[in-house]
Amino acid sequence: MSEKVKFGRSAVFFDPFERRPGPIKKNMHYCPGCGHGILHKLIAEAIEEYGIQGKTVIIAPVGCAVFAYYYFNVGSISVPHGRAPAVATGASRANPESFVISYQGDGDLAAIGFNEFIQAANRGEKISVFFVNNSNYGMTGGQMAPTTLPGQITTTSPYGRNPETDGFPTKVCEIVNALEAPVYIERVALTSTANILKAKKAVNKAIENLRDRKGFSLVEVLSPCPINLKMNADQVNDFIDEKMTKFFPLGCLRDRSAATPVGELPPAIIREPEEVKSLLLPGISENSNAADASKFAVFSKERRVKICGFGGQGVLSLGLNLANMGRLSKLNVSWMPSYGPEQRGGAASCAVIVNSGAISSPMVDRDCDLLIAMTQTGLDKFRHVLGGNGILVYDHSTMAKPEVGANQKVYGLDALAIANSVGNPKCANSAIIGALSVILRENGFSESEEKAFDAAYLDAITENFAAKPAVLKQNLEAFAAGKKAALA
Amino acid sequence: MKYNHRLLLKGNEAAVYGALLAGCDCYFGYPITPASEIAQAAALLFPKLHRTFIQAESEIGAINMIIGGVAAGHRCLTASSGLGISLKQEGVSYLAGYEMPAVILDITRGGPGLGNIGPEQADYFQLVKGGGHGSYKCLVFTPNSVQEMCDMTVDAFHMAEKYRMPAYVMADGVIGQMMESVELPEPATDVYDPEWKMGRIVDGKANYITSIYMEHDDLEAQNVKLQKKYREIEAKEQRCENYLTDDAELVIVAYGICSRIARGAVDQLRAEGLKVGLIRPQMVYPFPVDALQKIVKGGKAKAVMSLEMSAGQMIEDVKLAVECKLPVVLCNRMGGNVPGGDEVCAAAKKVLKELAK
Numbered sequence: 001m002s003e004k005v006k007f008g009r010s011a012v013f014f015d016p017f018e019r020r021p022g023p024i025k026k027n028m029h030y031c032p033g034c035g036h037g038i039l040h041k042l043i044a045e046a047i048e049e050y051g052i053q054g055k056t057v058i059i060a061p062v063g064c065a066v067f068a069y070y071y072f073n074v075g076s077i078s079v080p081h082g083r084a085p086a087v088a089t090g091a092s093r094a095n096p097e098s099f100v101i102s103y104q105g106d107g108d109l110a111a112i113g114f115n116e117f118i119q120a121a122n123r124g125e126k127i128s129v130f131f132v133n134n135s136n137y138g139m140t141g142g143q144m145a146p147t148t149l150p151g152q153i154t155t156t157s158p159y160g161r162n163p164e165t166d167g168f169p170t171k172v173c174e175i176v177n178a179l180e181a182p183v184y185i186e187r188v189a190l191t192s193t194a195n196i197l198k199a200k201k202a203v204n205k206a207i208e209n210l211r212d213r214k215g216f217s218l219v220e221v222l223s224p225c226p227i228n229l230k231m232n233a234d235q236v237n238d239f240i241d242e243k244m245t246k247f248f249p250l251g252c253l254r255d256r257s258a259a260t261p262v263g264e265l266p267p268a269i270i271r272e273p274e275e276v277k278s279l280l281l282p283g284i285s286e287n288s289n290a291a292d293a294s295k296f297a298v299f300s301k302e303r304r305v306k307i308c309g310f311g312g313q314g315v316l317s318l319g320l321n322l323a324n325m326g327r328l329s330k331l332n333v334s335w336m337p338s339y340g341p342e343q344r345g346g347a348a349s350c351a352v353i354v355n356s357g358a359i360s361s362p363m364v365d366r367d368c369d370l371l372i373a374m375t376q377t378g379l380d381k382f383r384h385v386l387g388g389n390g391i392l393v394y395d396h397s398t399m400a401k402p403e404v405g406a407n408q409k410v411y412g413l414d415a416l417a418i419a420n421s422v423g424n425p426k427c428a429n430s431a432i433i434g435a436l437s438v439i440l441r442e443n444g445f446s447e448s449e450e451k452a453f454d455a456a457y458l459d460a461i462t463e464n465f466a467a468k469p470a471v472l473k474q475n476l477e478a479f480a481a482g483k484k485a486a487l488a
Numbered sequence: 489m490k491y492n493h494r495l496l497l498k499g500n501e502a503a504v505y506g507a508l509l510a511g512c513d514c515y516f517g518y519p520i521t522p523a524s525e526i527a528q529a530a531a532l533l534f535p536k537l538h539r540t541f542i543q544a545e546s547e548i549g550a551i552n553m554i555i556g557g558v559a560a561g562h563r564c565l566t567a568s569s570g571l572g573i574s575l576k577q578e579g580v581s582y583l584a585g586y587e588m589p590a591v592i593l594d595i596t597r598g599g600p601g602l603g604n605i606g607p608e609q610a611d612y613f614q615l616v617k618g619g620g621h622g623s624y625k626c627l628v629f630t631p632n633s634v635q636e637m638c639d640m641t642v643d644a645f646h647m648a649e650k651y652r653m654p655a656y657v658m659a660d661g662v663i664g665q666m667m668e669s670v671e672l673p674e675p676a677t678d679v680y681d682p683e684w685k686m687g688r689i690v691d692g693k694a695n696y697i698t699s700i701y702m703e704h705d706d707l708e709a710q711n712v713k714l715q716k717k718y719r720e721i722e723a724k725e726q727r728c729e730n731y732l733t734d735d736a737e738l739v740i741v742a743y744g745i746c747s748r749i750a751r752g753a754v755d756q757l758r759a760e761g762l763k764v765g766l767i768r769p770q771m772v773y774p775f776p777v778d779a780l781q782k783i784v785k786g787g788k789a790k791a792v793m794s795l796e797m798s799a800g801q802m803i804e805d806v807k808l809a810v811e812c813k814l815p816v817v818l819c820n821r822m823g824g825n826v827p828g829g830d831e832v833c834a835a836a837k838k839v840l841k842e843l844a845k
Contacts, residue, residue: 014693021703057687059556069696075687076696077559077586080578083552086544090556090564091686093540094514098560098687116552119545269513270537274489276675279536280508281491320496320667327496327669334634335496335667360752361745362666365828 010044012053013071020070033233035190035223042200046207056099057091059084063105064138082113085120088127096265099210102129107137110146110170121216124181128206128217134225142228146170169247173220177253183215183260185253189222191237213263289455293329294356296449304364308349308382309374318429319350325456326354334362411439418481427478433457434482493672499637500525500664503593506641511676513562514540516553521605522661523595526567547572551579558588559697561685563645567593570611580654581620585699589648593657595664598824606824607661612801615656616773625718627655628773630743634668662745721774728776729768736765738839739783741806742795743769750795753832764836780809790843791815
């Protein structure tokens with residue numbers, strides 16, 4: 001072990017403490033007899049010893065150690081109360097080359113921030129946590145902490161901590177020891193030279209694990225707070241050794257350091273634009289058939305479609321298919337589902353709008369050009385949205401032919417039977433789109449527009465089932481059968 | 489190799505693509521309807537580029553992971569909705585105090601309390617007016633299309649970095665849930681390495697980040713500095729779209745899905761010969777005060793109507809902007825209901841009729 005910092009101040013500390021406001025630049029702000037200074041020294045020495053100063057970050061808590069950045073010449077941030085392990089997680093994951101320490105007191109870690117702490121431990125974040133347990137809230141003036149002992153008097157337990165109403169002291173190391181991920185868990189005390197030397201070993205191990213990216217290390221430090229406990233140096237040491245250790249026994253609860261391999265750095269972030277695009281965007285197919293439909297007169301205004309039925313009938317995916325056909329034909333499209341619990345069983349509906357120009361509202365609550373109803377309930381709910389010259393397509397197999405207005409058109413189709421005939425009931429959508437090709441031709445589509453519609457379908461379905469050639473084939477058959485049925 | 493930049497995406501997904509293409513390295517978030525597709529898309533896409541995705545234990549965990557990732561010098565994204573944003577406010581106040589940039593997507597839903605998952609715009613106050621403790625502001629972008637969900641997420645990163653402050657992209661549940669065709673931008677090629685990042689060694693000293701100023705005069709000076717920055721933003725960064733406002737007697741102000749409905753209503757009213765126009769804020773902080781001042785000074789406008797899916801939150805900024813020189817009326821729905829085009833037209837006609845008296 002290196003001897004170079006045995007005397008004097010570790011080079012990891014600033015000298016003087018320039019960041020500390022006010023005239024005092026040589027001493028720390030901690031009260032006389034406080035354990036923070038000792039623990040700071042042990043940590044600084046370990047950082048120096050393991051050679052990680054340049055990449056170390058200390059997350060400073062809310063509590064007496066809030067000003068840790070006055071002293072340590074390492075990256076630092078003072079964070080919201082209790083959130084240090086979450087901040088440490090973000091810092092460590094964002095910059096895996098850094099060595100992140102979460103330094104926390106008992107209110108910060110075991111009360112307001114216990115969830116952030118235990119979750120980071122459970123994820124096995126590659127950080128080291130130093131937990132200062134002094135049995136009270138030091139900074140705010142000696143209030144009760146989760147670690148306050150039964151009967152102990154504090155400013156918010158003036159009659160003594162009552163386990164009946166306040167519970168028992170929180171045994172943090174023991175709780176963490178119930179988790180699978182942590183690598184190293186030890187509780188030490190700062191009460192005697194012998195104990196401080198043990199603490200130094202524990203701090204070193206936690207810093208060594210940090211350097212080696214082994215995983216989550218926790219060192220709980222029973223630390224004197226003579227001012228708030230209204231004790232002198234001997235009394236506070238006796239209090240820790242005789243009373244605190246009854247609830248918080250010293251020792252190592254877990255050390256899997258040796259059995260844990262040195263952690264690898266994750267692969268570098270991909271930023272090169274061509275590689276980013278290759279991973280995020282689909283390639284342009286050389287077999288693209290869809291026409292540029294933005295010049296078609298029929299799409300010079302919004303074409304509004306509403307599809308309704310029951311969850312599981314493919315209502316939403318039928319809409320998606322139509323929207324994708326529009327997109328591949330260079331039209332502006334919108335698709336708006338009913339969302340939330342509705343899509344998990346019960347009624348389902350969606351609205352699709354295509355237009356060569358901008359689409360105003362994505363909701364279709366009037367002037368609908370095409371209403372596709374898969375259930376009677378759906379039709380009952382939405383028939384009022386169909387425009388005066390609109391087209392209604394309904395599922396022939398589940399409902400009777402609906403009455404429509406004088407200038408409205410109605411077409412029935414047994415899409416499910418067609419889908420079953422190609423061997424896949426999920427192809428009903430393709431049968432409906434096939435039929436639509438014919439229906440739209442009858443209602444104003446030119447021959448070239450019909451061709452473009454069919455080509456857009458081919459592109460959309462090919463894109464959708466590129467990885468499933470058998471399903472693609474069934475869909476194409478259903479589309480052809482749907483067309484044939486509509487012609488008949 | 490050529491790639492198809494034109495995709496059919498949900499608003500929620502488009503924002504994730506925007507973030508990745510803007511060079512965002514980390515996503516930290518907690519699922520919530522109607523924002524969950526953001527976490528899902530991030531879980532799928534961030535690892536593909538060897539970037540970080542963590543499903544945080546809570547909204548509080550997520551915003552604090554953001555603090556850590558941003559402090560470490562990386563672009564970071566989180567997302568939530570209404571009640572989840574309420575939980576994040578502590579961390580957002582810290583981000584403002586640290587003067588650190590981060591992008592937060594809020595896909596708004598109904599409140600108060602658990603409310604429902606329908607689209608409301610009742611997060612306006614908590615996003616625009618600060619939301620947490622302290623006198624601070626956040627940039628608030630208000631997309632009204634899937635394309636803008638992508639583009640404004642990119643813009644939000646840039647403006648957040650320019651001014652070193654948190655930026656929200658606030659979209660209602662409709663904008664988050666709807667799909668539209670969207671043209672994705674080219675990936676960012678800039679190198680993001682902020683000079684203030686935690687741990688950077690400057691003159692032998694490692695950078696630290698804090699929001700604590702024990703001396704009252706120091707904290708006052710920091711607040712004065714922040715307010716100066718906010719005034720600069722208010723002067724330089726207002727963004728809105730004006731539609732047929734020059735001769736309008738009634739000007740509707742609407743953002744998000746309401747602005748799409750309002751535009752349809754304006755067309756319908758114009759077809760009936762009624763002079764109605766639309767101001768669509770593309771950001772609500774800073775608020776487009778100049779556009780409203782212009783219609784006041786133009787002399788044609790006789791009234792302004794704030795169209796909102798809330799009890800009337802933006803209307804306060806509309807009133808401040810017109811300085812009591814025009815009557816300002818509210819047209820609103822709540823509870824997750826979206827105003828219909830007919831409803832807006834009827835409300836506009838009623839106002840015009842009253843004015844004619």
